[in-house]
Amino acid sequence: MNPLLAVHKLKSHLQAVWQSPDRLGARRMLGLSCIFFSLLLFFSLHRYFTFYSSYDHGLFNQLFWNNLHGHWFQSSLTSGNSVESLQDGVIPRVNFLHLGQHFVVDFLLWLPLYAIAPHPITLTVLQVGLMTIGGWLLYSLARCYLSPERSLWITGSYYAANAVIAPTLANFYEHCQIPLFAFGMLLAFEKRRWLWFAAAIVALLGIREEVGGMILCGFGLYLLSSRRSPKLGVALCAIAFSYVALVTNWILPQFSTDNSRLYLATRFRQFVQSDNPSTLEVLWGIVTHPIQFLSSVFWPIDRRIAYLLRHWLSLGMISALSPATWVLTSVPLLSLFLQSGISALSISLRYALVVVPGLFYGAILWWAAHPQQFTPKFRKGWLMGIVLSIVLTMTSNPNRAFSWLIPDSIRPWVYVSLPQQWHHAQAIQGVLRQIPDRASVSATTYLIPHLSSRRALLRLPARSIWDDRGQLLESDYLVADFWQMLQYQPAFKEDQTALARILPLFDEAIGAHLYGLVTVQEGVVLLAKGQPNQAAALQQWEQFRQQEPLQPFAR
Secondary structure, X not given: OOHHHHHHHHHHHHHHHHOOHHHHHHHHHHHHHHHHHHHHHHHHHHHHHOOOOXXXXXXXXXXXXXXXXXXXXXXXXXXXXXXXXXXXXXXXXOOOEXXXXXXXXXXXXXXXXXXXXXXXXXXXXXXXXXXHHHHHHHHHHHHOOOOHHHHHHHHHXXXXXXXXXXXXXOOOOHHHHHHHHHHHHHHHHHHOOHHHHHHHHHHHHOOOOOHHHHHHHHHHHHHHHOOOOHHHHHXXXXXXXXXXXXXXXXXXXXXXXXXXXXXXXXXXXHHOOOOOOOHHHHHHHHHOOHHHHHHHHHOOHHXXXXXXXXXXXXXXXXXXXXXXXXXXXXXXXXXXXXXXOOHHHOOOOHHHHHOXXXXXXXXXXXXXXXXXXXXXXXXXXXXXXXXXXXXHHHHOOHHHOOOOOOOOEOOOOXXXXXXXXHHHHHHHHHHHOOOOOOOOXXXXXXXXXXXXXXXXXXXXXOOEEEOOOXXXXXXXXXXXXXXXXXXXXXXXXXXXXHHHHHHHHHHHHHHOOOEEEEEEEOOEEEEEEOOOOOHHHHHHHHHHHOOHHHOOOOO
16 A cells, blocks of 8 residues: 555544544533633632632631641631530630531542642642533533533533532532532443442542432432432432431531531521431421421522522523423422521522532433424523623622622722732731741631641631640730721621621730730731730831721720
């Protein structure tokens, strides 16, 4: 054979393979995922470096940091946010076990990665990365039923979903593992890779005590109702129920009563009378209060409809027409609808992620059954839904990720410009650099993530802590960003409350010579225990204290 002809044929074959629909769809999917990862990582890092990351990001970083140093699942920040500290008045301790609040054993999977770069930023990269990889698995799952083109639309809808973008731009949370393990489980099921299927179920359950169980139970109900695999469906429901019951009723109480007193007793108060209920008591309360059950499910109806519409928007609203979607999402949605308070039905918070796997798997199944609906007219409407989802997500300023662009409040006006944010961030960094790495610290909320790689850290106004030797200590340093509180207190009650509690504490600590002023930079104040006041810092403090907004807070 002519060598030139052979080379030409090989080149033509490789071009055909490279330009095949499968390859083209995969390349476009990777392009979408790169855009998603790059943009969300950029905005997440900007949020961190401008000090908009908050308490929980620091809590989980301290958890990873303690795990890395052999203090398994211990956190002083969890202790400060526990029921014994918040309600019983118990002083926080450094060796409090987070497993009493949430059973987050999957964190051990990511500890080797964290060990390479033990820093709060690592958790930010991990969260964005896991959410991005979830889109890869979703594309592979869609390809089990759909063409590359429709699979790409499904994946694009995922990356544009409010319930995906907003939680990714938040503090690090265990929920960021949901797309990876849930879509991985569904893909293993479709491919009949049973070993991987079992491994994915174990990983899914290990995310958090109730999260994996809700998703697994929804999938089990789908297998049962669709008659695809009734026996497996029953088995999955039994595994999900047994796991949640075992962990919440036996394992978590071994560490603390936080899960029952702090979460179940408050979020499901309408169904239980006890201040320390178990999940079984909550379930029994739901069964025996049918009127209250129906009221919680459907009322207020406008909030529930709005919540569902925001979920469906990026998928072109076809989820409302998909019976499989309703079954798959039934358990997660029911759990959210039955909870009291407003956070459960916030599309921008992490809780919305429990609905995502069933929502997108149901959409795949619907398109597999209705391929004729993929018309140019519908694609135009679908694209509008994707664009609108992105616009609504950005304009809602989820987790203050876009506060540099969008005001946090109109009346009263609260807006911190991009130059202001970075200028103030530099002042904060200059203050924080003066705190030794091993010192115990009490800090305001938005400073906590940057100080969380240490054993003893509390949120002001708390400053007393039990150390590893059982000794009661006062924090070595107190640091507060009063500038941030002053910017946001006109519109936000939590900042008003923090200012009213922390400013008198600093006046008292300075006046009684318990702590000395180290530095004051742009409203960021650092005190050190047992040290004299620095003359320049004291003068700056007096000048700062004369500001009119601070006058209502008497010394």
